[in-house]
Amino acid sequence: MEMATRLVNRKLLTPTFLCLWVIMFLVEFVKGALIVSILPVYMGDVLKLSAFAIGLSFSCQYIGDNLFRSPAGWLIERIGFRLTMTVGLCITFGAVFIITFMKTMGFIVLGCALLGIGTAPLWPCVLMGITAMTEENKNFGTAMGVIQISSLGGTGLGPVAINFLVGVSYNLVFWVLLGCIGLVILVSLLLPRQAATGHGGEANAAHGAPIAEHGGNELLKGGVRQIGRNLKETLRHLRQHLKVSRLLYPALFLQSFAVGLLTPVITLFVRSELGLSPEAFSLMLVCGGGITVLGLIPVGKLVDRYGTRLFLNTGFALAAVSVGLFAFTRTLPLVWLLVMLIGCSYALILPTWDTMISKLLPEGEKGTVWGLFLTIQGTGMIIGPIVSGKMWDAWGASAPFVASSVSMALLFFIHLYISRKPSSTGVTILD
Incomplete structure (x- = not known):
């Protein structure tokens, strides 16, 4: 991060951006450690699960992550930037908890699916945050360079660091990972309610989108019908404005x-x-x-x-x-x-x-x-x-x-x- 500080305009290194950097690094650290170093060996050698169970678990993680990115992006506009990220991280914590303490195939597969669902909001939230923060200074590329360092660094360092602990105890490894996710949940609470510049809320309101400033009330009011109307409004808006x-x-x-x-x-x-x-x-x-x-x-x-x-x-x-x-x-x-x-x-x-x-x-x-x-x-x-x-x-x-x-x-x-x-x-x- 010292290199980033020297190369990046200090206007970019806001508290929100630093929070996103830490969240990205630690979440990718945990995912990299689980997917590369822990689950293949732990599921096969320790739990004695079949290759099919291992493959199914990995598939559920990737599918959950991919399928829920679009809903996560949609929710950012409705219930808020901070709440979307925090809910996702809480689901991630639950996923790692299940993988840690449940030893059967069904629970491990469930935990991996929840891991994918819980981490799905990560990139939409980060990209939404960077888009808003760099709107004025036009330095999105620089911001992405710094964020990609945190992503690649976490993914690469996770398996390497955890390999040193695997020989001690898998229980220690899982507690370290749970501690990392607990820390990022706390960091996520420091994020702003919505990822917007000072005029972001007005921009959203002008285009008819129920915005996050209302804390999700506009989304929830009216139950399922209101959610359906929100979805129809989103599709109409995208047809008109996504060129x-x-x-x-x-x-x-x-x-x-x-x-x-x-x-x-x-x-x-x-x-x-x-x-x-x-x-x-x-x-x-x-x-x-x-x-x-x-x-x-x-x-x-x-x-x-x-x-x-x-x-x-x-x-x-x-x-x-x-x-x-x-x-x-x-x-x-x-x-x-x-x-x-x-x-x-x-x-x-x-x-x-x-x-x-x-x-x-x-x-x-x-x-x-x-x-x-x-x-x-x-x-x-x-x-x-x-x-x-x-x-x-x-x-x-x-x-x-x-x-x-x-x-x-x-x-x-x-x-x-x-x-x-x-x-x-x-x-x-x-x-």
Whole structure:
């Protein structure tokens, strides 16, 4: 965080932003520890559950997370920013509690599903908060660079740190994770009621959205009928005000699908095709991930100054070429070079992609649109691993990497098209 303080305008480092940074880091820390280090071994070796139970638990976590992002975004506009985040974190605490103390398959699967549901509001809330906080200073890209550091840092540090405790006791591990979630619940109470600038409430009211200032009363008054009217009003508002190219929706899917294709096979590929040791593979991940992390804030600052088009085009093209070459390269020096290039490509893509999306949000339903876009994007992370395994079995080890490269190439051409489309068509220009 010291590096962020030196590189980021101090206007960005508000108490709200710092709270979001801490929440993002600790939640991703807990998820990374559970999904990567704890659950596969704990469920298999300690609880003696089947591979089917492990796979079902993971699927329920991903599905719960993805399905509830859109409702979470919708709720932010209705019951408030702070309440949505806090309720989600409380559900997350309950999920970790169930996984900690319940030993049967049914409860573990339930706990994983609740983990996904509870963490679903995280990204919609964070993105909604950043959108509001950066509206005046136009520094969304810089903010996303700092937030991505907390996300990647938590995801990476969680499994590493927890591995040191697993040898002591799983009970200790689970109590540490429960303590982390308890801490973020307390931090969430420091958030403002709604993620808006001083004029945010008026903007929402002007567009007919029942806003969070009323503490959810407008949502709950009238029971189910009122909720139904709210949903109809939301759909009407989106039809009238959400003006984006239809190609954006497959682009949202492809952006995560390209990553999802590689997630289940990268370790197997490196071990079986490249012959690298676990230590060498870990060093490779640190190298590629470190380059990405180091580039996030500088790229974010450049995006705020020069726009998103150049950085996304370069990032997609670089990712397509480097991942494609990685599929057929067996020379270790070239493999290391490609890993560094992939790290560079994601440093260009990660803060820039969400900055581009933030420019497309209509007034009055920003939380809902963030949730919708994140749901579409998350679908790629669900389908990608399934397709990847089939491709590996049918066409060999290089096939998932070729498919990922092709997905990035398609993204390059889609973005090239929609970023140059004239504004007279009703589509927002991306710079």
